[in-house]
Amino acid sequence: MSLATDDPRIPVTVLTGFLGSGKTTLLNRVLREQHGMRIAVVENEFGEVGIDDALIIDSEEEIFEMNNGCICCTVRGDLIRILGALVKRRDKFDRILIETTGLADPAPVAQTFFVDDELQRTCRLDAIITLVDARHSLVHLDETKPAGVENESVEQVAFADRIILNKVDLVDEAELAAVESRIRAINGPVSILRATFADVPLRDILDVGAFDLDRILVNDPAFLLDTDHQHDLSVSSVGIECEGSVDENRFNVWLRNLLISRGVDIFRSKGILALHGSDYRFIFQGVHMLIDSDEGRAWDGEPRVNRLVFIGRDLDRHELETGFRACLVLQESTR
């Protein structure tokens, strides 16, 4: 497993955010600042700006179901088309930033990178960044939707690898703490960057390797951070950490069954495992039912600690922990 920086594929950052949260401000910074990076920006609803032109096309996002009819395999057809054309002039830019609409469901965007083999060859999903308005976010996050309608603000927080908590100058510290607590209740491991006028360093949101588990575990102490659990929330995260060796076959069966039965509700999953008989880390990460896995760095005498995190709706911590522990060859204590 190589670090993201050694990966020749183009890193792609997905930028989501609530309406009015500051996405346009951030995009303007990306496009106008002298930051030395060559960034192609795929704009809201499939226009493209940046590099050397500034064009936006009037179209609607095209969300397709794959032929298996599984809702977890919906992809963005427009994205496949745009990125397919864009990579043909990859010598013109170093990275791609995709901005989605204020109410877009991030799942089809992320799943596109798992499903389309051509995109997998040329691009790698680097991170999902969600902009949150510090002043109005609680209203969006607590909004009760009609039965069967998703609260997409919650989903955008749940899918995020980084949250830019913007407009922090408009609220006091107590309000900020409340918003951050609410965010962490949904997505425990997420990194939160406070900002005014979206003034976060671009290096903190671009090429961060959030879908490269080896890298996130090294660089991101927030991974598996224990947080305040609010059990009344339907969307939350569950982290599992324990030492021991994992029986690969048992784990595969458990994870497959889990994602078949609960994949609709599990938005993101990530893990780093110590497989029985292997000297190397086994890493996986997924979006709904789609999973990618790879061999990571060697353990090299470090404690063989398994770490997993699930982010999703109506997660049962006891069920997940019990299920995973049943995959261990040696039962050891949970930290």
Next chain:
Amino acid sequence: MTLVGHQATIGWTVDVADAPTCLAMSGGRLVIAGIEGTVHVIAPGSGAVVAQTEITGRLTHAAIRPTEDRVALTGPFGGWLWTIEDDSLRPLVDRAWCSVARWATDRRLAVAAGRHVDLFDESGDLLWRSEKFPSTVTDISWLGGRHRLAVAAYGGVHIIEPREHGTSTFMPFTGSLLAICSSPNGRWIVSGNQDATLQVFRSDNDTRLEMEGYPSKISRVSFDSTGRFLANDGAPEVSVWDFGGAGPRGRAPVLLVTEAADQPDTIGAFAWQPDAAVLAVGWASGSCNTYRILDGIPGKPLRPSTVLAELDTEISALAWEPGGRAIAIAGSDGVVRQVELSAGSHR
């Protein structure tokens, strides 16, 4: 470095300083469309650039009218009609993803215009606009050369008569269609799909076949000039299906591989030699070969019959000259090379 095979010799080379995304040949003219929006017209005999223009934005496709004087250009930001003689560029479609444009034999022009199909006369005047399709139209094909159009959009193939009160037939398929082609007689319609299947439809009855088992999506499909053979990607090798007689049901495809068959390659482009069951294939490795399909055994790999070139660049487009004696090979390095087949090879 350009190595040319022992049965082929290099003719001319042209550097267009752009990544060629499409080559279109008609009679005495070769059109090179670059991804950055450049368009060059080449005299195939000499390699001389006889005309050029540029589109603001990018290009994905070019189609030259059989009478060689007009070129339809399409890309992510619209469609244009370029008249070479007076160098006039007429916008056809503004701000919509235009995947392709296809000329009919009666000189009408169909353009995939976002979620619509627009039909123009040879001057670029709009004759007809379709209803809105479920997604951006990814490809279109004239059935039998004119009259009816097969349209690929998410959810199936639409066969339409592009005129007021024209009939429309829908052939549903739950999936995303990426490319479509039809046999010259208009009987067979084939789509390549995101879900790594090939869907085969008959335009005159309800027959539908599905070829599955491909490792990746199928984004290139093409019939030879007789309609007997169909080539498609979706795997490290090119599949060629025999549609002769009752069609491909129960048959296996011939699998075209490189000389180094044990080293997987990626398909860059392919093009049928005019009036012959010979396919030229350009690979990402830079190899460009021809394959004599009648030498193939269904279900078995077929090695090249001619090595046209070994380039240091990925091959992005191919176009045969009308007589089939020479081929233009475009590399992603921006250079288009003409390669002439030596006497005794194929023909």
